[in-house]
Amino acid sequence: MAETLLDVRGLRLSFATEKGSVRALFGVSFSVAPGETVGLVGESGCGKTVTALAVLRLLQSPPAIVESGEIVFRGEDLLALPEKRMCGVRGKSISMIFQEPMSSLNPVLTVGEQVAEVFTAHNVCGKREAAERAVEWLRKVHMPDPSLRAREYPHQMSGGMRQRAMIAMALALTPSLLIADEPSTALDVTIQAQILSLLRELRERERMAVLLITHDLGVVHDFADRTAIMYLGRIVEIAPTRELFADPIHPYTQGLLASLPGKRTGEKRLPSIPGTVPDLSNVPPGCPFADRCPFRREALSRFLAREVPADPLAVCDREDPPLYEYSGGHFAACHHQRTVRGGGAR
Amino acid sequence: MLRYIVRRLVGAVPILVGISLISFLMMHMAPGGPIGAGTDLNPKATAESRARLKAYYGLDQPLHIQYGRWLVRMSTLDFGDSFSPDGRPVAEKIKERIPITLTINVLSMGLIFLVAIPVGVYSAVRKGSLFDRISTVAVFTGFAIPTFWLALLLMILFGVKLGWLPISGISSLDYGSLGPLGKLADRAHHLLLPVLLLGFGGLAGMSRYTRANMLEVIRQDYVATARAKGLPEGTVVFRHAMRNALLPVITILGLSVPELLGGSVIFETIFAIPGLGQLFYQGVMSRDYPLIMGILTIGAFLTLLGNLLADVGYALADPRIRQG
């Protein structure tokens, strides 16, 4: 990639708890190019949202501590910015939409006030003009009756309308990057589709980059240029979306794709990944996926059955695999696949 | 919102009836009924006042008729005549005492509001800071300190040792000869300590409550949204978090009415302030039953009124009720 808008490099982050420090991110690296949409996919608790909040520096510290890494946005390390300048980035250059439209709007302020506030906070214009622009933006997100709705409070609106208001708020200053954290998960299926198509429309019109956080592979498939798969505080695979779906490398990605309905017609049951996600406060050394990994299991059982003289994948229990690059822009963190397919370390 | 207020008002009616029933039963549970042991113990209750009382309660009637009469009389604020030598109607005595007590209570409430809320908000925003820790210690001490004792200590300090403040009454001897401004200053001078002390009792609880609310609100999603918009921390705290955190505080202010009223008995007695509390204390000491029952009922009524006002205030402040 010639140009990068956001470049997260080796982000390690932990939370101080009563039982000691718990690491949530284990060196997360990815980048977003201008106008590009990157999907960040993983199960709940894998660190997607923490990554997003860390980019905007919205995690309360303490308890959150960035141990190492950089978050470079337009050539500047956001982690080094003074808080005052960071306020100028939030909502203006990078915006965020949250998962819960029900609780993400302030119940005691009108929706219009909350949208208008973005303009006044960044000194774009005066109060009266801000109110007019707020209505304008509510219209742009297809809010019915925008001038009337602007005077209403969140509790008077449906979930879909609230999410539209959130989107208006986030896009009001045409940011170059939008972070959307599960923007449609809490909504009904039909509303979900409407919100996603609205996001798509605005993405094209404003030519902004989107970091889309979701647990739904279906959404990224239709929406993202590139997709990163997160597991237990790490990115385990990242590739152009079409490539990832066509040829998943990491066994975790393979498992996720196999559990998608509609992929394997004829089978009665959707396969699921065996085992459970380990507790973050007690991560074993080595590959975090090892004890659920079909490759690792097979290797181990062959070794135990004395079919092979030595455990071929003993390395999985010792070393946390880095991302290895395969064909152009396709990275995956798996010892086994590296041996099978070859590929250089990143 | 009108519907909400009407619903509250209607809901208050059974409570009002219940209050009257409890007062009524209390009199009858007393040994010998309202004029039995009571008047025997009261040397000032003459045979005449005893007869008056008997007629007032209609003691020859069955209980439910008695209660019915009591209810009717209460709704017209007729509490009978006082046992005291002047024998004046209780309602009249209460009426002349209420303004001073209400003034002190309202001023104390204002003080609680002005001090406790900033302290609570600031402690929450700077949780774990030196300020938070000091105010937490102060709050715990405030909970534990007997306020009448604090009153004594402050009287010793400011009244006796330093001589800065008067320690009794609500006006100086030369009050009548002062101009309007002088009168105001004299009043303020006399009421300063009582108001401070009455308010002190509520300060600890209110600042703790504000802090807890604020901590709860700061974790809400909409506060994260406000931060994500790029608002400076001050705007996030004052415009987004505080408004929500203070909503329940309105209710608590209403709920603090009975405590303040109870406190005025102590402070009006200590500082010799001619208010409702002092009247009540004198009534209790001289076993002036009509007066006691009258003030008890009025006290409950004022509490109920305080709760209703708080509910209305809450409804006005919270758009979810105002617009719902």
Add this chain to the structure above:
Amino acid sequence: MNGTPGIGWDFARRLLRNRLAAAGGAVILFFFLVSALPGLFSTHEPNRIDIVNILRPPSGAHPLGTDDLGRDVLARVVHGARISLSVGFVAVGIAIAIGLIVGLLAGFYGGWADAVLMRLVDMMLCFPTFFLILSVIAFLEPSIWNIMTVIGLTGWMGVARLVRAETLSIKERDFVAAARAQGAGSARIIFRHVLPNTLAPILVAATLGVAGAILTESALSFLGIGVQPPTPSWGNILTAGKDNIEYAWWLSLFPGLAILVTVLGYNLLGEGIRDAADPRLKGR
């Protein structure tokens, strides 16, 4: 206990680790000792009048001075501890008993029993407690037993609300449904499942309640309608302090400090129990 905050070893460990709560507990133990063995702390007779030595400031013979009848203040404070503490405990015992019964009945049976009982609570809460207590005392003679009873009778509403809320939430949990499905009767469910789960919040309410009752008793005695002299109580020593405010600061200072420290001890322990029983609420 089915993941609900309960009282066990874990709880005790957390409680002891909380320095403030431990300090509160130490204060409480200290005053227990004072109440049990007053002779250990003061050799003077609390009621011996000594006309020669009235209103003497603190000295070697009288570490906390003497009062307006020449009685030793330390002896009166020490003997007053027993009175003040027993009022606190008995009053709270009464309040908890009533609150527990009302709360369990309302929460467990629901329906009209719940409606009636909770309206009763609302009504009782409308009376300024202090007014209510004074009114009752006007009808009865002020005596230590009457004081205890009255404070108890006017202080159960909070406990009732709390127990009701706990009961309602526990009633809906799976393990109660399971017990019911196995044919357990109401009494069994209440004693085996509901009561143990309400123990922690009740303990908190009781600890904080003792503090409140001690404060109320002292205020009543201070006003002369509580514990009657010559029986010493912290509140009525302060009455003498008020009467001699211009000459004898020690009469006001020491009994007040005793109240302050004791009440602080109970409050700290109460908060500590709350945190230990439910660590999620810590610092709130």
